[in-house]
Amino acid sequence: MKKVEVSYLRIIAMMMVVVYHCLYQFSTGYEMCVNTFLHIDGYQHLNKFLNSIDMPMFVFVSGYLFSYLKTKCQKYSDGKEFLLKKVKRLLIPFLLWAVVLDLLIFGGVNPTHFLYPACHLWFLLMLMWCFVVIFITRFLWEKQSLMLNVCFCLAFSALYFVLGKIGCLSSFLCLDSFLVYFPIFYLGVIWARFSIPEKWAQLSKPLLWGVLALFVALVALFTYDGFRFHSDLLARIMGVCLTLTLFQLLFVPSDTKTNGMSPILSSLDASGMGIYILHQIVIILLLNQSMVASFVNEHVVMGPILLFCVVFFGCWGVVALINKTKLKFIFG
Secondary structure, three states, X not given: OOOHHHHHXXXXXXXXXXXXXXXHHHOOOOOOOOOOOOXXXXXXXXXXXXXXXXXXXXXXXXXXXXXXXXXXXXXXXXXXXXXXXXXXXXHHHHHHHHHHHHHHHHOOOOHHHHOOOOHHHHHHHHHHHHHHHHHHOHXXXXXXXXHHHHHHHHHXXXXXXXXXXXXXXXXXXXXXXXXXXXXXXXXXXXXXXOOHHHHOOOOOHHHHHHHHHHHHHHXXXXXXXXXXXXXXXXXXXXXXXXXXXXXXXXXXXXXXXXXXXXXXXXXXXXXXXXXXXXXXXXXXXXXXXXXXXXXXXXXXXXXXXXXXXHHHHXXXXXXXXXXXXXXXXXXX
């Protein structure tokens, strides 16, 4: 069953990720780029803002959709079938594109990139961990109360900081990223398991829009380096709150008749994973061209806009075409 609010949030998050990577050379910078780019503080702030929202949004809706399909639609009863599906959806594309990324960007396959993923491919491995752990613990969270599940979620959040304090965090197989994002994934599971959106369906739209604007402002404030109480942690928490508010604004009860999504948005949603996988590879390849790098440096506003348009629409077109063939498995 298609949940339009999930699709909308996936599209929004995916577009934010592409914008983030189109501006990355002006902030942190790509180590694998052979060209040098200007450092622009405004873009660095914008990227921190985007990054506080896009990944939490992706992870939350992934957890929500899994929980909704399992608890409301009685799917995923066969553990072996479920895990095999996630291997095909996440692990195989990760391994395949890790090789492609190494060959195109680094000039040769580096085996360590299978253990310590390069660039954006970490997300696939991290999400795989989330699905495996939440499925293994399904007999725990499915049978417990809302309050106990919230406590479990907070305990997982605390685990990251405890392990960090004692020096036990490791980026091996993206375990550190898993510990960061699993509580957000778990929150999505809780949101569907206990039908929170249905219970909040009567909240007025003007109120939700006001709350959304507040969280946007707070994320912008906490990601601003000049703010006295600047905090990446608080920014991410506000980003999660923003996601919950936007989800509620877009939420459509299951018994409500709708016209569904337009064909364009449906195509964009179906191509989302492929666009995510392809876009950063294409961006780096383009920025390694001296002519492109010079143009982007000389036109710091129009350059990133054109880069986004070329990358986004180009990747969308390629993925949409491949998804119609037997090769669609390469994008999961």
